[in-house]
Amino acid sequence: MRPASRSGRERVVVTGLGVKTPAGNDIKTLWSTLVAGESAIAVIRRFDPSDLPVRFAGEVADFDPGAYLGPKVVRQTDRTTHLGFAAAVDALTDADCVPADPARCAVVVGTGMGGTASFYEQIRKLIEDGPARLSPRAVTMSMPNATSAQIAMELGWRGPNLCLATGCTAGTQAIGEGARLIREGAADLVLAGGAEAAVTPIAIAGFAQMGALSTRNDQPERASRPFDALRDGFVLGEGAAFTLLESLDRAMARGARIYGEIAGYGRNCDAYHVTVPDPQGNGAVACMRLALDDAGLDPSMIGHINAHGTSTPLNDSVEAKAICMVFGSRTPPVTSTKGAIGHLMGAAGAVEAVASLVALGHGVVPPVTNLTQPDAELHIDVVAHTPRTGCHGSVLTNSFGFGGQNASLVLSLVDD
Amino acid sequence: MSSLWVGTRLMRRRAATGPDKEITGVDRQKSLAVLQEAVAEVLAIDAGAVVEEATFREDLGADSLDLVEIVLALEDRLGVSLPQQGLKDITTVGEALSWVSDNYQAAP
Numbered sequence: 432m433r434p435a436s437r438s439g440r441e442r443v444v445v446t447g448l449g450v451k452t453p454a455g456n457d458i459k460t461l462w463s464t465l466v467a468g469e470s471a472i473a474v475i476r477r478f479d480p481s482d483l484p485v486r487f488a489g490e491v492a493d494f495d496p497g498a499y500l501g502p503k504v505v506r507q508t509d510r511t512t513h514l515g516f517a518a519a520v521d522a523l524t525d526a527d528c529v530p531a532d533p534a535r536c537a538v539v540v541g542t543g544m545g546g547t548a549s550f551y552e553q554i555r556k557l558i559e560d561g562p563a564r565l566s567p568r569a570v571t572m573s574m575p576n577a578t579s580a581q582i583a584m585e586l587g588w589r590g591p592n593l594c595l596a597t598g599c600t601a602g603t604q605a606i607g608e609g610a611r612l613i614r615e616g617a618a619d620l621v622l623a624g625g626a627e628a629a630v631t632p633i634a635i636a637g638f639a640q641m642g643a644l645s646t647r648n649d650q651p652e653r654a655s656r657p658f659d660a661l662r663d664g665f666v667l668g669e670g671a672a673f674t675l676l677e678s679l680d681r682a683m684a685r686g687a688r689i690y691g692e693i694a695g696y697g698r699n700c701d702a703y704h705v706t707v708p709d710p711q712g713n714g715a716v717a718c719m720r721l722a723l724d725d726a727g728l729d730p731s732m733i734g735h736i737n738a739h740g741t742s743t744p745l746n747d748s749v750e751a752k753a754i755c756m757v758f759g760s761r762t763p764p765v766t767s768t769k770g771a772i773g774h775l776m777g778a779a780g781a782v783e784a785v786a787s788l789v790a791l792g793h794g795v796v797p798p799v800t801n802l803t804q805p806d807a808e809l810h811i812d813v814v815a816h817t818p819r820t821g822c823h824g825s826v827l828t829n830s831f832g833f834g835g836q837n838a839s840l841v842l843s844l845v846d847d
Numbered sequence: 848m849s850s851l852w853v854g855t856r857l858m859r860r861r862a863a864t865g866p867d868k869e870i871t872g873v874d875r876q877k878s879l880a881v882l883q884e885a886v887a888e889v890l891a892i893d894a895g896a897v898v899e900e901a902t903f904r905e906d907l908g909a910d911s912l913d914l915v916e917i918v919l920a921l922e923d924r925l926g927v928s929l930p931q932q933g934l935k936d937i938t939t940v941g942e943a944l945s946w947v948s949d950n951y952q953a954a955p
Contacts, residue, residue: 502891507912563928567915 442694443610444845446687447528447675448785449521449624451514453489453668453772457521461782462789464771465797466818470652471772472666477630484639487651488630489668489773500585507568508581509546510669514778515578515626516585518671522622523586526675529685536588537618538579539609541601541625543777543832545575548631578626590618596777598832599739600698601625602672603780607696607840609676619681624673625781635667641706643743655774656801657740657767658747658813665741668773672781674788679845690788694825695728695841697721706833708746712753714837719757719827722839726825733763733841734824735796735814737787739831740767741774746831751809762811763827764819766790770800780830780838787826787842796822878947882940885920889913899941903934911935917943925951 450457453471454464464471472489480486496505496513499520505513519538550573556564571577576594583592591612595601602625609623638644645664647654655666682689699721701714708715723730739750754762768783775782790796796819805813825843879899887894890907903909909917918933929950937943 506889506891563931564919564922566919567912571912 440614441616442679442692443613443676444679444682444692445674445690445788446677446682447522447524447526448673448690448788449518449523449525450670450672450782450785451491451494451518452670452672452775452782453491456491456494458785458789461786465768465786466795468798468800468816469771470655470800472651472655472668474651475630478632480635483632483635485635485644485646486648487654487666488635489666489670489775490630491670504581507572508577509549509572510628511542511546511626512578512581514628514669514671515540515542515624515673516581518624518626519582519622519673522624522673522675526687528620528675531619533587533589535590535619536586537591537593537609537612537621538582538588539593539595539605539612539621539623540576540579540582541595541597541603541605541777541781542575542578543596543598543601543627544629544634545596546573546577547629547634549573551631551633582622588622597836598834599774599776599779600830600832600836600838601777601780602775602782603784603828603830603838603840604698604836606674606676606693606781606784607698607838609674610693610696613676613678619677621676622673623676624671625775625778626671627776627778628669629776630667630669638667643706645742653801655742655770656803657738657742657770657799658751658765658806658809658811659742659802660804660806662742662744662747662806665743665769666773668775669778670772670775670782671778672785674781674784689845691791692843692845693840694843695722695724695726696839697723697725698836698838700837701835703835705835708749708831708835710749712749712756714835715750715753715829715831716756718837718839719753719829722827722841723757726841726843728825728841730758732824733758733827734822735764735766735790735819735826736762737783737790737826737828738765738767739829740765740769740799742767742769747806748809750829750831751811754811760810763824764796764814764822765811766796766814767799768797770802780828783828783830784840784842787828791826791842791844794822795820875944875948878951879944881921881924882944882947885917885924886940889916889920897940899939899944901940902938903940903943904938921947927951
């Protein structure tokens with residue numbers, strides 16, 4: 432075991448995980464889908480997508496918010512909050528947590544758009560029925576911080592409560608910033624994760640207009656194919672994932688099961704373009720190096736990379752280039768969770784951190800779903816077809832968002 | 848419900864439609880049923896709990912936003928617009944019933 436702390440700081444570990452994803456609403460189901468290289472992408476079921484240029488997505492199925500929240504709260508909150516709260520409670524339950532001082536229990540939630548479906552519905556009402564018919568909850572259902580507020584209210588957690596709305600980077604940043612709250616001594620327990628339920632006409636049409644989405648309407652299950660030569664855009668997904676963070680000392684004192692350590696965290700910004708990544712990959716390179724430095728690890732100690740890997744032509748090529756700049760010509764095995772479940776926006780990084788921690792525990796790297804024709808222009812070792820076994824060492828997981836925000840986490844087993 | 852309550856936006860205001868009409872016992876019962884349904888939906892409680900003596904805040908657990916939602920739910924059911932101040936100065940279900948009756952002109 433490494434020393435109790437690096438430069439005297441608290442070591443932060445993950446002792447609980449919870450997910451609500453298109454590929455399953457528990458860790459076991461999600462993991463089996465990832466390892467099998469299956470796809471959870473299908474034609475949209477929640478509304479009629481006939482008029483949209485893209486008619487498929489990754490939707491969470493068989494989810495009953497009433498199993499987690501009272502009927503009144505279910506009515507008063509957006510699906511983003513339902514999914515986020517449920518995943519957070521699952522993580523807390525999974526951690527089998529002993530009570531802590533509520534003033535030192537924190538919540539950090541990443542989301543790209545907040546309660547998009549509710550906002551859309553209220554805008555429709557405003558235009559069609561007028562301002563007097565608007566719900567008094569139009570704002571509270573839609574605001575990005577609704578999920579972090581609801582988690583705090585339901586659990587009575589009165590410590591730091593943050594919401595990061597940094598687009599597709601938000602879920603990763605939530606876990607990184609959550610770990611920092613413990614390192615800084617501001618909290619003892621942190622529920623950190625991401626939630627997004629943006630499978631809505633406005634988001635689909637908006638991303639489609641940007642040219643960011645795959646348009647493979649005839650084969651939805653084949654549409655998300657990170658690092659594949661035939662990739663044509665990302666696939667929108669919804670869901671949530673949460674981690675329960677605490678200090679290593681606290682976790683060990685209570686004999687908790689430890690999934691892994693948040694060993695390093697880096698975040699920065701491309702400051703280049705709102706959607707196009709810096710073509711040189713400078714922001715991504717610097718971000719990965721920040722996370723490695725924070726963990727005190729050499730690139731050679733990384734066992735695999737869970738890439739941002741969106742399946743857009745540009746992201747995947749710039750990310751591959753950046754990985755080569757950090758790791759040299761022989762990169763660690765690279766996977767992307769998005770081939771199986773699509774891009775969960777503000778929840779993506781949180782789901783990927785969870786998947787990375789489970790992979791770390793198994794020493795197995797899931798393949799990238801739909802990677803049938805690796806892009807010959809990309810000089811990275813992408814895991815295809817079957818899981819890669821015997822991958823020891825830490826995981827580096829990346830998120831790069833529209834807006835140019837980047838975040839990387841280094842996750843390690845504590846007995847490394 | 849709408850056949851019982853032939854309310855339209857044109858005849859919604861007492862001021863616009865003339866003097867109060869006597870609310871008969873039957874109308875009051877129908878008003879109560881509509882109110883109970885709206886309150887039960889918004890607060891996600893059993894309609895049986897929505898009795899005239901019940902207070903919105905203490906007994907039924909309503910907050911200020913719920914009271915606005917109840918007005919919207921009543922408007923949906925009655926097909927009328929109700930006054931802007933809504934239920935905010937109202938304490939009990941019985942008072943709300945009178946308020947609804949006062950502000951709703953039953954069809955002839």
